[in-house]
Amino acid sequence: MPIDFDSLPSDVSDVLGQFPDFAPAEFIDSGANGYVLTGMHAKLKRQVALKIYYHGQNEIDQEPTLIAAISHENVLRVHDARSLSDSCSFFMTPCANYGDLATHLREYSISTVFAHQLLTQLLSGLTALHESRLVHRDIKPENLLVHDETLLIADFGSVRRVSDDTGVAPASRHSILYRPPEAIGDSPYFDFSSDTYQAGLVGCQLIGARLDNNLEWYLTGPQLEKLARLKADGDQFEISKYVDSCVERRIKNGTLVDWKKVPFFVPKSLVRCLKRAVSGARYASCSEFLFELQRTGANMPNWIVQGENVLLMDWRGRDYQLGVQGGDVIVRKRSTGKKRFIQDNQLSGGGLPAVYSKLRRQLGVG
Amino acid sequence: MVSMGVLLKGSVARLVTLSGTREGHVLVGERQHKLELPHNPTQADVEVFVRAFKACCSDLGVDVVSINKRATSGQGAGGPATFLTEGILLATSACPVAAVHSATIRATDRRFAGLKCVRPATNELGIAYDLAFEGLK
Numbered sequence: 429m430p431i432d433f434d435s436l437p438s439d440v441s442d443v444l445g446q447f448p449d450f451a452p453a454e455f456i457d458s459g460a461n462g463y464v465l466t467g468m469h470a471k472l473k474r475q476v477a478l479k480i481y482y483h484g485q486n487e488i489d490q491e492p493t494l495i496a497a498i499s500h501e502n503v504l505r506v507h508d509a510r511s512l513s514d515s516c517s518f519f520m521t522p523c524a525n526y527g528d529l530a531t532h533l534r535e536y537s538i539s540t541v542f543a544h545q546l547l548t549q550l551l552s553g554l555t556a557l558h559e560s561r562l563v564h565r566d567i568k569p570e571n572l573l574v575h576d577e578t579l580l581i582a583d584f585g586s587v588r589r590v591s592d593d594t595g596v597a598p599a600s601r602h603s604i605l606y607r608p609p610e611a612i613g614d615s616p617y618f619d620f621s622s623d624t625y626q627a628g629l630v631g632c633q634l635i636g637a638r639l640d641n642n643l644e645w646y647l648t649g650p651q652l653e654k655l656a657r658l659k660a661d662g663d664q665f666e667i668s669k670y671v672d673s674c675v676e677r678r679i680k681n682g683t684l685v686d687w688k689k690v691p692f693f694v695p696k697s698l699v700r701c702l703k704r705a706v707s708g709a710r711y712a713s714c715s716e717f718l719f720e721l722q723r724t725g726a727n728m729p730n731w732i733v734q735g736e737n738v739l740l741m742d743w744r745g746r747d748y749q750l751g752v753q754g755g756d757v758i759v760r761k762r763s764t765g766k767k768r769f770i771q772d773n774q775l776s777g778g779g780l781p782a783v784y785s786k787l788r789r790q791l792g793v794g
Numbered sequence: 795m796v797s798m799g800v801l802l803k804g805s806v807a808r809l810v811t812l813s814g815t816r817e818g819h820v821l822v823g824e825r826q827h828k829l830e831l832p833h834n835p836t837q838a839d840v841e842v843f844v845r846a847f848k849a850c851c852s853d854l855g856v857d858v859v860s861i862n863k864r865a866t867s868g869q870g871a872g873g874p875a876t877f878l879t880e881g882i883l884l885a886t887s888a889c890p891v892a893a894v895h896s897a898t899i900r901a902t903d904r905r906f907a908g909l910k911c912v913r914p915a916t917n918e919l920g921i922a923y924d925l926a927f928e929g930l931k
Contacts, residue, residue: 541838545841548841548845550844551845552849553894555848555853558852680893712825713853715823715826715849716853717827718845719825719840719846721846725839726839
């Protein structure tokens with residue numbers, strides 16, 4: 429949809445006035461404290477994004493400085509940064525062609541191998557931040573970008589330096605869902621393992637575990653009843669306080685992620701690794717997490733959900749498609765790269781557990 | 795300084811990282827002790843291997859990496875998997891990588907065996923420790 433330039437906020441028009449070579453194609457105003465414009469840069473001959481954001485007058489505008497200091501293939505780069513006024517700044521970054529990971533997860537199905545790759549890329553990028561003694565504090569799909577097959581860490585508004593003395597940074601008040609247990613309570617803090625916890629939550633979503641942004645989804649039956657009573661009273665503050673407290677309890681108990689929703693084909697070793705990443709005994713550093721992931725990734729079967737069917741891609745030169753027909757699971761196979769599937773009668777028939785067990789036994793699918 | 799010893803044996807890399815000096819050092823990153831490439835690795839497998847190795851070096855602040863010098867002939871000659879793993883480390887390591895001959899380790903042992911105070915009990919990690927010790931000053 430073309431941009432209506434007349435209706436753009438005045439700050440956005442001012443920014444565009446400074447970049448005559450930039451031809452905006454899309455205007456995004458869904459951000460919490462600013463806007464994003466994407467479009468073509470005529471001189472650079474590439475798609476770029478302009479992030480315009482607001483900050484306190486006396487606040488140190490650190491976001492572009494932090495990004496520029498880190499050079500890593502999984503951390504968003506910055507082309508240019510300027511201040512528009514005391515409280516408004518903007519910077520230019522490359523544009524990610526698949527948008528943010530949250531949109532990507534909503535619109536596309538992600539294979540297990542690709543999910544594994546994205547998670548290792550996220551941890552690799554986080555290592556670069558941690559090397560500079562920075563914690564991101566707001567790792568979530570909305571703040572991660574996908575460009576081709578590369579994941580980029582973005583949105584550095586919450587980044588803080590970890591104290592050399594204490595090894596911790598103040599806790600962020602962003603996104604309650606992604607807040608680690610140590611960031612809740614009377615003396616909240618963030619350390620490097622807090623980022624690995626958030627990366628673990630992203631990993632859970634990559635493999636198909638549900639993490640709903642609607643916080644009421646996490647409430648149990650009795651909690652929903654109490655919420656209904658609070659809603660009847662109509663005190664919005666009490667309602668959100670109660671919902672937050674219920675979610676916080678789940679975070680502290682380690683019951684935020686519904687592991688039963690993880691698809692059957694996700695390797696158990698990967699699930700175990702992610703369970704540990706979001707547990708109390710979590711990985712202390714990104715490299716520890718990466719080492720474990722590296723082990724789980726060897727010979728990982730590459731499954732992907734395709735509508736009603738599940739496809740195992742390129743397993744020893746063959747693709748296997750599992751679909752339900754008349755209550756039974758039917759397995760169809762083809763040589764990788766060919767178009768037509770043929771039914772495999774040996775593997776077909778029975779329920780999903782029986783068929784998957786046959787696949788494991790006969791094909792060695794882990 | 796922080797020195798990492800990497801024993802390459804087939805597609806397995808055993809890692810031991812030491813922080814300090816030859817006279818006084820401690821083991822660091824004890825959980826990051828093994829990396830393994832699958833047989834016939836894909837590009838994705840190699841990428842994850844490299845990411846894990848680089849992240850480990852970055853997290854632990856490794857200054858120097860010592861790997862075992864691969865024998866080129868005779869019974870102990872390294873196979874194709876060792877060759878591949880060594881190539882990956884040499885091509886991607888952000889810190890300097892030195893190949894250490896087993897004879898050098900034996901010579902160091904004769905002079906400094908008493909300083910090797912935290913040598914792991916297992917054979918392969920022990921050799922990785924010896925390699926890391928070579929990198930210490």
